[in-house]
Amino acid sequence: MMEKFNPDNVIKVIQEKKIEAFFGLPAMYAALTRYYIQNRQKNQLNSLTFCLSVGGSISIQLWDQIKEIAPNALLLEGYGLTEASGGPLLDPVVENYHKKDSSVGIPVFNTEVKIVDPISGKDLPPGQYVEIVTRSNHIFKGYWRKSELTK
Numbered sequence: 001m002m003e004k005f006n007p008d009n010v011i012k013v014i015q016e017k018k019i020e021a022f023f024g025l026p027a028m029y030a031a032l033t034r035y036y037i038q039n040r041q042k043n044q045l046n047s048l049t050f051c052l053s054v055g056g057s058i059s060i061q062l063w064d065q066i067k068e069i070a071p072n073a074l075l076l077e078g079y080g081l082t083e084a085s086g087g088p089l090l091d092p093v094v095e096n097y098h099k100k101d102s103s104v105g106i107p108v109f110n111t112e113v114k115i116v117d118p119i120s121g122k123d124l125p126p127g128q129y130v131e132i133v134t135r136s137n138h139i140f141k142g143y144w145r146k147s148e149l150t151k
Contacts, residue, residue, distance in 0.1 A: 007034070025053065025054065032066075033066060050074050051073045052076050053075075088132075089107060090106070116133050
């Protein structure tokens with residue numbers, strides 16, 4: 001664990017400790033790739049075998065840059081929320097997965113997801129301004145002793 005994110009320090013720790021997994025936000029991945037573009041003499045992050053991005057959509061261009069600096073890593077993106085004990089959507093872990101730009105994956109095991117109009121609640125097709133509604137047995141039932149916030 002690091003107190004504050006700094007690309008130079010993160011890269012040093014990954015290389016020195018041979019870290020295999022990195023979980024970060026798109027802004028963190030962008031900072032790492034910017035650092036590498038500015039410091040081409042740095043070695044790649046070859047020890048990384050798994051990278052997960054959450055907290056926002058990641059562009060295909062950034063995705064490709066991450067693959068250049070962490071060539072051995074399986075790259076996944078997911079959509080999560082605290083109430084779901086993690087994420088209801090995650091890129092599948094399969095070979096030759098072709099990621100669509102701005103996609104955050106598919107529903108994880110035992111999870112239902114609907115795309116709806118945020119006002120009417122009616123189902124909507126892809127490409128619209130939407131709300132994601134999810135149902136699963138790993139979503140919490142309510143806020144502890146705060147039933148008014150649960151509604």
